[in-house]
Amino acid sequence: QVQLVESGGGLVKPGGSLRLSCAASGFTFSDYYMSWIRQAPGKGLEWVSYISSSGSTIYYADSVKGRFTISRDNAKNSLYLQMNSLRAEDTAVYYCARDSSSGWYHVDYWGQGTLVTVSS
Amino acid sequence: QSALTQPASVSGSPGQSITISCTGTSSDVGGYNYVSWYQQHPGKAPKLMIYEVSNRPSGVPDRFSGSKSGNTASLTISGLQAEDEADYYCSSYTSSSTLRVFGGGTKLTVL
Numbered sequence: 001q002v003q004l005v006e007s008g009g010g011l012v013k014p015g016g017s018l019r020l021s022c023a024a025s026g027f028t029f030s031d032y033y034m035s036w037i038r039q040a041p042g043k044g045l046e047w048v049s050y051i052s053s054s055g056s057t058i059y060y061a062d063s064v065k066g067r068f069t070i071s072r073d074n075a076k077n078s079l080y081l082q083m084n085s086l087r088a089e090d091t092a093v094y095y096c097a098r099d100s101s102s103g104w105y106h107v108d109y110w111g112q113g114t115l116v117t118v119s120s
Numbered sequence: 121q122s123a124l125t126q127p128a129s130v131s132g133s134p135g136q137s138i139t140i141s142c143t144g145t146s147s148d149v150g151g152y153n154y155v156s157w158y159q160q161h162p163g164k165a166p167k168l169m170i171y172e173v174s175n176r177p178s179g180v181p182d183r184f185s186g187s188k189s190g191n192t193a194s195l196t197i198s199g200l201q202a203e204d205e206a207d208y209y210c211s212s213y214t215s216s217s218t219l220r221v222f223g224g225g226t227k228l229t230v231l
Contacts, residue, residue, distance in 0.1 A: 044123070044225040045158070045166065045209050047218065059219050095165060104219055106156035106211070108177060110165040 002026040002109045004096045009114030016086050016118070022079040022096030022111055030054075030074035033099035035107055036081050038092035038116075048094070049081065050104050059104070064090075086118045124149065124210055124223035131229040137198040140226045142210030143191060148221055150191035154213035157186060157195045160225075161206045169208075170195060197228075205230040 049070040097107035158166040170186035
């Protein structure tokens with residue numbers, strides 16, 4: 001069965017960095033587009049970044065552009081999110097999610113999420 | 121890119137039907153048939169309930185249905201059950217540079 005397991009969250013000071021990882025299993029990872037989505041405490045969902053199956057096409061939300069970098073390693077069935085210059089407003093649960101094999105139209109599987117807390 | 125507009129809350133009694141609206145513009149909801157709906161129970165990851173406006177993934181009860189008219193998409197839940205109490209989010213593909221947008225979410229209370 002499809003599994004997505006995030007790791008790498010934690011407490012970081014403003015201006016600091018974190019790298020989130022998402023280990024995928026149960027499907028052919030290299031065939032699928034992937035996304036990171038976040039949810040601030042008590043708030044709604046927000047698209048953060050998404051990447052094509054080959055990694056050649058990438059999008060970022062305006063709120064993270066220039067600070068976050070999405071990448072993937074298809075040989076390791078893994079998705080990553082490098083987060084730099086973190087701000088208090090980046091505090092959220094970050095979800096890794098599987099998109100379709102043909103584009104960013106909807107996500108059909110989500111990980112359990114990893115909490116990132118940015119605080120001094 | 122502004123979020124799609126959803127009512128903050130809706131409620132209904134067991135067995136009744138409710139509809140949650142999701143209003144956007146011709147650049148998102150009205151322009152593409154890529155509207156999806158997600159259910160989220162407290163402390164849990166969201167779950168896909170409807171994709172491409174009206175399609176149900178395998179395993180989602182047929183009590184859940186989706187539709188679209190103009191710039192507004194709708195999620196209808198018929199025969200409400202206690203376990204349907206959750207937050208619901210719509211999302212749409214968009215012509216903006218960020219490609220996709222969520223609604224603000226709707227809290228469904230089953231009375």
